Structure formats: C-alpha cells, structure tokens
Amino acid sequence: MPLLTKAPRGTADILPSESYKIRYIENTVSEIASLFGFKEIRTPVFEHTELFNRSVGETTDVVQKEMYTFEDNGKRSITLRPEGTAGCARAFLEHGLFNEPMPQKMFYLTSCYRYEKPQAGRLREFHQFGVECLGASTPAADAEIIALAQNVFDFFELDDINLEINSIGCPVCRKEYHKALLEYFESKKGDLCETCLSRLEKNPMRILDCKSPVCSAIAKDAPVVLNFLCEECDNHFKAVQKHLDAMQIPYTINPQIVRGLDYYTKTVFEFVSTSIGAQGTVCGGGRYDGLIEQLGGNSLPASGFGMGIERLKLLLEAQHTSLPEEPRVQLYIAPASKDYSFEALRLVNDLRMEGISALTDLEERSIKAQMKYANKKNVMFTMVLGSDEIESHKATVKNMDNGETKEISLDNFTEEFMRIILDAALADIGQTDNLNFGDFTLLNGGKI
Ligand code: ATP
Numbered sequence: 425m426p427l428l429t430k431a432p433r434g435t436a437d438i439l440p441s442e443s444y445k446i447r448y449i450e451n452t453v454s455e456i457a458s459l460f461g462f463k464e465i466r467t468p469v470f471e472h473t474e475l476f477n478r479s480v481g482e483t484t485d486v487v488q489k490e491m492y493t494f495e496d497n498g499k500r501s502i503t504l505r506p507e508g509t510a511g512c513a514r515a516f517l518e519h520g521l522f523n524e525p526m527p528q529k530m531f532y533l534t535s536c537y538r539y540e541k542p543q544a545g546r547l548r549e550f551h552q553f554g555v556e557c558l559g560a561s562t563p564a565a566d567a568e569i570i571a572l573a574q575n576v577f578d579f580f581e582l583d584d585i586n587l588e589i590n591s592i593g594c595p596v597c598r599k600e601y602h603k604a605l606l607e608y609f610e611s612k613k614g615d616l617c618e619t620c621l622s623r624l625e626k627n628p629m630r631i632l633d634c635k636s637p638v639c640s641a642i643a644k645d646a647p648v649v650l651n652f653l654c655e656e657c658d659n660h661f662k663a664v665q666k667h668l669d670a671m672q673i674p675y676t677i678n679p680q681i682v683r684g685l686d687y688y689t690k691t692v693f694e695f696v697s698t699s700i701g702a703q704g705t706v707c708g709g710g711r712y713d714g715l716i717e718q719l720g721g722n723s724l725p726a727s728g729f730g731m732g733i734e735r736l737k738l739l740l741e742a743q744h745t746s747l748p749e750e751p752r753v754q755l756y757i758a759p760a761s762k763d764y765s766f767e768a769l770r771l772v773n774d775l776r777m778e779g780i781s782a783l784t785d786l787e788e789r790s791i792k793a794q795m796k797y798a799n800k801k802n803v804m805f806t807m808v809l810g811s812d813e814i815e816s817h818k819a820t821v822k823n824m825d826n827g828e829t830k831e832i833s834l835d836n837f838t839e840e841f842m843r844i845i846l847d848a849a850l851a852d853i854g855q856t857d858n859l860n861f862g863d864f865t866l867l868n869g870g871k872i
Pocket residue numbers: 507538540545546547548549550551552683684685703705706707708709730731732733734735
C-alpha cells in the first residue's frame with residue numbers, strides 16, 4: 425500500500441463505526457473516577473525531554489529505548505509523553521496546586537507514545553486512563569486507587585482479571601536490597617544483556633524488569649525486596665492489605681512486581697488477565713513518594729495508576745462483554761424534491777436544538793434512494809416532505825421498526841415529534857424487560 429494511505433506502524437485508527445465504544449469506555453471510567461472525587465486534568469502531548477528523564481528514570485526501558493524525542497525548531501529537546509504521571513506532576517508544581525486542599529485527586533484520559541515492537545495489546549500510540557492522588561501518604565490512599573481500578577473491572581463484569589500487589593520499599597530499605605541484588609547479579613554478569621550490565625552499578629532493580637528472556641530467567645531467582653522492607657514500609661504494606669480485605673478486594677502478593685518506571689516507592693500493583701495474550705497487564709500503578717521532590721518541589725507523598733484503554737477493550741472483547749448499542753438517529757426527513765430542502769433543513773435543525781437527532785438529504789436524491797439510506801442508517805422514524813405536506817401543514821411520521829404511522833403538524837412539529845418518540849419509548853419499555861441505551865438517550869435527548 426502506498427505510504428500516503430498507510431498509517432505509521434503501531435498506530436490505530438478508531439473508525440466512526442467503532443468510536444462510540446471507546447467513548448462509552450471513556451465516559452464510564454471518567455464517571456467512576458468522579459465518584460471517587462477525581463477531577464480531570466489535561467496536559468500537553470509533548471513536554472521537555474528532561475522531565476521524563478528525571479521522573480521516569482534514566483535507566484528505564486522507556487527512557488533508554490522507547491521515547492519519541494526530537495529537537496524542535498527552537499533547538500529544544502522535546503518528547504511525546506510516554507506516560508501520564510510526569511505531566512501531571514509538572515502541572516501540579518507549575519500551577520501551585522499544592523496550595524489547594526490536599527489530597528489533590530486528578531485523572532486523565534490521554535494518548536501515550538512509546539517506540540516498542542507493535543503486537544496485540546502493544547502499540548506505539550496508545551491510550552491510558554490514569555489517576556493520581558497527590559498529598560496522601562496513608563495505606564488507605566493506595567487502597568482507594570486500587571478500589572477505583574477494581575470498580576472499573578467490576579462495572580464491566582470482567583472476571584478474568586487478577587490484582588497482584590507488592591511493596592518495593594523506600595530509599596532506606598532499598599539500600600540493603602540493592603547490595604543483595606548487586607551481589608546476586610555480579611555472579612551472573614556473563615549472561616546479562618548489555619543494557620542490564622550498564623544498569624548493574626546505577627540501578628540494579630531495573631534488571632528485574634528487563635524483557636530479554638535470559639535476563640528475566642536470571643531475575644526470577646534474584647532476592648526479593650519484600651524480605652528487605654524496613655519497619656515503616658512493612659507496616660504500610662500490611663495496612664494496604666487490611667484495607668483491601670475490608671473492601672473485599674481479592675489480591676495475591678507477587679514479590680516479582682517492580683514496575684517499569686523509577687518513581688515508584690512502597691506499594692506497587694498490577695491487574696493482570698490471561699485472556700488477552702502476552703500483554704496481560706491492563707493496569708499498573710503504585711505509590712511514588714519521591715517524584716514531586718525529584719522534580720524540584722517539596723517532598724510530597726503520592727500514588728496513582730495507568731490503565732491501558734486498548735488492553736481494556738481487548739479484555740472486554742475477549743470476555744464478550746456487551747457494550748450498549750450506539751444511539752439511533754431519531755428522525756429522517758426526506759424532501760420530495762430539492763424545493764423542499766429549505767423546510768426540511770429548518771425542521772431537522774429545530775429538532776437538533778431540542779436534543780433530538782435528525783437527518784435530511786444533502787445529495788438531492790430521489791425519495792426511494794433516501795429511504796434506502798435511512799434504512800441503512802437504522803433511523804427510528806422517517807417522514808416525507810412534499811407539496812401536500814407543505815400545503816396542509818401536516819405530515820406522516822413512520823416508525824421504521826413496526827411500520828406504524830402517525831400524523832404530525834408542521835406548525836407544532838418539535839413538540840409533537842417529542843410526544844411520538846416518548847410514546848414509542850414507553851411502548852417499548854412496556855413490551856420488553858431489557859431497556860437499552862437508545863431508550864435512555866431518547867428520553868434524555870428529547871429533554872422529556
Ligand atoms: P508492559 O510491561 O506491558 O510494557 P508497562 O509496565 O510498560 O507495561 P506502564 O508504564 O505501567 O506499562 O503503563 C500502564 C499501562 O498502560 C499498562 O498496564 C498497559 O495497559 C498500558 N500500556 C503500556 N504500554 C503500552 C503499549 N505500548 N501499548 C498499549 N498499551 C500499553
């Protein structure tokens with residue numbers, strides 16, 4: 425295929441026929457976030473490269489191999505965001521959000537960019553739903569964000585998704601742990617990949633996160649950080665578990681989880697599914713008490729997570745979760761000829777002003793062709809507008825599902841059409857136990 429009509433590798437278009445599903449997922453997670461008191465934040469797609477070097481960490485895969493970095497015309501080094509936390513933390517500091525009541529809870533729905541090998545569930549442009557809770561140091565804060573992610577999975581009735589938790593301690597306990605790791609990896613030096621060799625001195629914990637099969641096999645037998653936790657971190661981790669127990673959120677402790685970004689401390693967690701292949705981690709997060717200070721602010725505890733929207737969608741598909749149907753267009757008005765397009769466009773416009781979805785002809789097609797189109801578009805009602813209708817100020821609205829027709833006055837058109845859709849919705853509700861998304865939109869959209 426010629427380059428011009430081929431999207432870059434690792435990107436995906438969301439076509440009009442599919443976009444409502446993503447919109448539904450996004451609306452759902454946003455609503456759940458707001459139930460927990462999180463408000464949306466939007467930050468730029470690109471930031472200064474230094475922000476990610478400092479926060480994500482120089483020795484991480486993301487910074488070493490995956491970032492889209494370029495020099496702009498002003499000779500600044502710019503990077504497309506590989507994750508959402510750094511931009512939130514930067515905005516938090518830049519706008520003095522620390523002066524507001526703590527904790528500051530924010531969420532985002534955002535695109536991220538990583539130069540990775542594209543495969544199922546792994547793209548170069550992907551999307552994350554993320555939450556950040558800044559200013560709270562307690563185990564309850566960690567448990568609350570875990571509960572938020574769990575609520576999302578529960579809402580969609582996903583069962584093959586398991587919560588795994590771990591603690592990676594604080595700089596105090598990590599000192600001893602690093603020594604033990606160094607000792608262990610020194611003995612395997614000959615087999616480590618080159619990137620990991622360079623990590624050995626700077627940040628041996630990163631080796632635990634290496635994707636190379638040899639390194640990950642070596643990492644399996646490495647000492648685990650849980651055995652090195654200081655008293656404070658140990659108590660914190662136990663208290664997180666107590667909170668999860670209290671909310672009846674099931675979890676397993678996986679001492680192997682270290683997370684791919686440098687800013688994590690204490691609690692780390694992942695929600696993992698076996699239904700979507702090798703890229704099974706749908707959500708990852710944890711506590712990052714050091715980040716704000718690392719970016720030049722006063723020390724401030726924080727925790728958060730990032731959830732991959734594409735992986736969530738894959739999981740919904742794998743588990744055959746039914747999403748609500750796309751709302752249907754409520755009325756199609758077919759002008760009998762182009763002479764009536766003025767009146768048709770005026771009527772559909774009036775309807776739209778009242779929140780009713782309506783279409784009319786934009787191609788000067790015959791009535792037959794218009795009806796074919798309306799049928800294909802699955803509209804709920806149709807109506808023809810010609811000389812008879814204009815003269816009598818009356819038209820006939822046809823219910824496309826059952827063929828029923830009703831007369832409607834063109835003088836009191838919007839109000840009468842609202843009545844017709846309300847009657848149809850009530851009849852529908854009376855007839856079926858299953859309300860669908862369309863019914864609600866019809867009722868709300870019609871402002872009734
Ligand atoms: P992985 O180990 O799969 O590379 P990660 O640890 O790099 O994941 P995070 O940085 O924690 O991922 O990002 C949070 C979430 O974003 C992941 O759990 C996943 O759902 C999603 N995600 C990360 N990278 C990609 C990608 N390249 N394509 C699609 N989704 C991704």
